[in-house]
Amino acid sequence: MSDNKPRTVVVTQRFFDEETIAYLQAQRCEVRLAELPPGKADGELAEDTLAQVLAQADGWIVGHARVTRALLERLPGLKVIARRGVGYERVDTAAVADLGKVATIAAGGNDASVADHALALMLAVQHRLRESQMQMNAGSWAILTGADLYRKTVGIVGLGRIGRSVVQRLQGFEARILAVSQQQDATWARQHNVTYVDMAQLLAHSDVVTLHAPLTPATRLLIDAQALARMKPTAVLINTARGGLVDDAALLAALQSGAIAGAGLDVFLSESDPAHAGTTQALIALPNVVATPHSGASTHEGLGRTNRIAAQCVVAVLDGGQVPAGCVIADGRPRA
CATH class of the missing domain: 3.40.50.720 (NAD(P)-binding Rossmann-like Domain)
Structure with missing residues (x-):
């Protein structure tokens, strides 16, 4: 680790547990939970809203929001996008790599x-x-x-x-x-x-x-x-x-x-x-x-596992460490 400066991790998903928050905080991360409108998920947030919420983020733990090139270009400080889940058709992986960022999934969590x-x-x-x-x-x-x-x-x-x-x-x-x-x-x-x-x-x-x-x-x-x-x-x-x-x-x-x-x-x-x-x-x-309303992965235990894997991915990227196996879907970091 190069310094002790806190990193900002923004979570735009509901049901983010206290244990995972504590883990992130112990890894020098300031955790910001986005305030979502009642009954709404992050996939329903407009690009301008997401850009504002993520303006200071080093890491983003995301649910179903669209991770587009246009959005990522507005977030030069964002280093890692971690999906709390395994599907990633809403993530522009080419844009992630082109812009030097990393995107991950929570492989095995749900x-x-x-x-x-x-x-x-x-x-x-x-x-x-x-x-x-x-x-x-x-x-x-x-x-x-x-x-x-x-x-x-x-x-x-x-x-x-x-x-x-x-x-x-x-x-x-x-x-x-x-x-x-x-x-x-x-x-x-x-x-x-x-x-x-x-x-x-x-x-x-x-x-x-x-x-x-x-x-x-x-x-x-x-x-x-x-x-x-x-x-x-x-x-x-x-x-x-x-x-x-x-x-x-x-x-x-x-x-x-x-x-x-x-x-x-x-x-x-x-x-x-x-x-x-x-x-x-x-x-x-x-x-x-x-x-059911796309709730198959939404058990207390399943969300806890995927929260933790997403958090581990964020910390690994921010620390320059090893991302959990099978989780990286796009990597734009310079090669050694």
Whole structure:
């Protein structure tokens, strides 16, 4: 460390715990928690507002705000942008590198939380929990027949950290697991009863299709009308990854027509494009849809882990130290 000058770290996310604040303070960081409007997240803040909030920041712990070149050019003193999460499609990584800054993600922090959430949605949809409670609220205790997850075929699209965590949880259900993955590990697959297949096979044979792929140009609208038509009419779709993976209008049509049986959704196209808000509202109104507001990673434990990893990344960059493994997504620092 070159000096003892305090560094300013601005946090534009809610639910930032006292333990992580204390950790940052012990590392000579002054922590400033941005005041967000009630019910609003940092992704809804205007660029001018963000520029003002971050004017004195050396480090920024960010949620869903867009990290654009235009914003970064207004923040010459900002050295590190740490996402409290793992998706980074809203971060202009090329601009980060061009401008000599570092961007990181909280790799490994929310794997368990999101995997748990995916299983919860599978069970809730299969057992028709929402439909049953809706009927009970309306005064009917008629029994709706659900479906087991036990020994069913589950198709997993994407075997990164979260996808593999889902595989581990499915072992107790004795599920047959099909997977589409760019990287294939035959030994690991054999140990976990995973069979690698292509997308067409996965869609045709799965009782549950669960998405755990990143959002890229290649995966955008991966689940479209054609893909949904390949699924079993008794199958359900689970998406805890990114809204852009699914054509929500096509999903709405498939659910309304009975082309598939149900869906568990934590993410929606309307999160990044308000033009789809009407479709989102129509989806979450359906009795065979269990919906949550992109909250899969938002457990006390998961947020604590991702807060700490993001803070460790900030400190490592500011100190010129080693960033936790797998966390750097853009690095514009001069090479030695």
